[in-house]
Amino acid sequence: MEYLRDKSEYFDLDADFKPLPKYGHLSEKTPEYIAVESAIDAAYSPLWASPDFAAFRQAAGDPDAALPPGGPDRYRDITTELLQFPARDGHLNELKVYKSHNVAPDATLVYRMHGGGMEHRTQLPFLSYTLLTFCILGFVIGRHEVDGAENVYAATNPNIVVVSVDYRLAPEFPFPRPVEDCYDGLLWCKENAEILGVNPEKIIVAGSSAGGNLASVMAIMARKNGISGIIAQVLHFPTVCHPKFFPRDKYEYGSYIQNSENPVLSTLRMEAFLRAYNPNPKPDYRQSPLLAESLTNLPPALIQCAGYDILRDDAFAYAEALKAAGVDVEIYGYQGVPHCFPAVILTHPSTPIFYKRFNGFLTKHATA
DSSP states (O other): OTTOOSSOSSOOTTSOOOOOTTTGGGGSOOHHHHHHHHHHHHHHGGGGGSSSHHHHHHHHOOOOOOOOTTOOOHHHHEEEEEEEEEOTTSOEEEEEEEEETTOOTTEEEEEEEOOOEEEEEEEETTEEEEEEEEEOOTTSSOOGGGGHHHHHHHHTSTTEEEEEEEOOOTTTSOTTHHHHHHHHHHHHHHHTHHHHTEEEEEEEEEEETHHHHHHHHHHHHHHHTTOOOEEEEEEESOOOSOGGGOOTTTSOOOHHHHTTTOSSSOHHHHHHHHHHHOSSOOSOTTTOGGGOSOOTTOOOEEEEEETTSTTHHHHHHHHHHHHHTTOOEEEEEETTOOTTHHHHOTTOTHHHHHHHHHHHHHHHHHOO
16 A cells, blocks of 8 residues: 555654553453454455555445344335535535434434445354454545444434435545535535434434544534534544644553554554545644534533554543533443444444444434
8 A cells, every 4th residue: 555654653663562551451352352353454454455545445335334133124124315415616425314214203313424444254263254344444435334334223213314424535535625525514414404304403423433533523613613403422433633733741642552553443554544634734623623722512422432442542532621621421442342343343242232322322312
């Protein structure tokens, strides 16, 4: 991959690192993850032989996401449709709508920003097969079905309509274009609430990985610009600050080093995504919401993160910052699992707990 480098720009990965006291213990891998780690690594590695992100993206596609055992049946329980909206430059971006067959009128809108990834079928030691979703990082790869399982879970609630936005991707469309596409889509949904069957004053912004970054940014932009209706935010495995600007004096920041070799999302691969997304980064809240001038008066947040993930400490730092600003936050860190683990290891014991908390948070705010 032309964007990969041999050395980190922001971390000394050769240093003698000791786990930091607050969250370092969460890196201890679970037996279930250890059993599949080599298979995950073998599945991911060939993708990085792609000559560029365009080739990487072409291999990904957008197949329907697999649901974990015991999860909803996407073909029986929900319906989907595709719409388009014009961005500020006239480009038509795609929206994918997920909703129950018996959706209630005036439903809550879950406005979804996807992460990055693809699906792959592989042999695993303890199952005949499973479906792995390659959850890497958005901004450069991915479409609606990267987070399709979460979208299906949410849409089975008849009080919710999920709308996923297919924002344009870097490096062809670098920062801030993906942010602008997501914001333009949010405004379109509010203005066309009747078409969608949603209440324009009941919106939950949601996303995983890069989508978690974009969802947090949407909440701040809406507050800043006087856009009403954002009642909650769901931030799963979010990246919330560019490593160059992370306030290391305020928050624990060891996961980029401690988990640097994670096969799902390593430090060097993350830096390749960041360079593609924004080659000349500056301390801008639209990329680094942790650096926003103020986080007060933001909606309640659900933050879920993985212990064996380079972005773990981003998630905890943002939770701490939101709480300090008076925001109601639920934060859960799952010990010993990788980035976006519910999509990567469908059968992990923590996966149903993750979805239960996700569904509970949505139900609480969608029916309030």
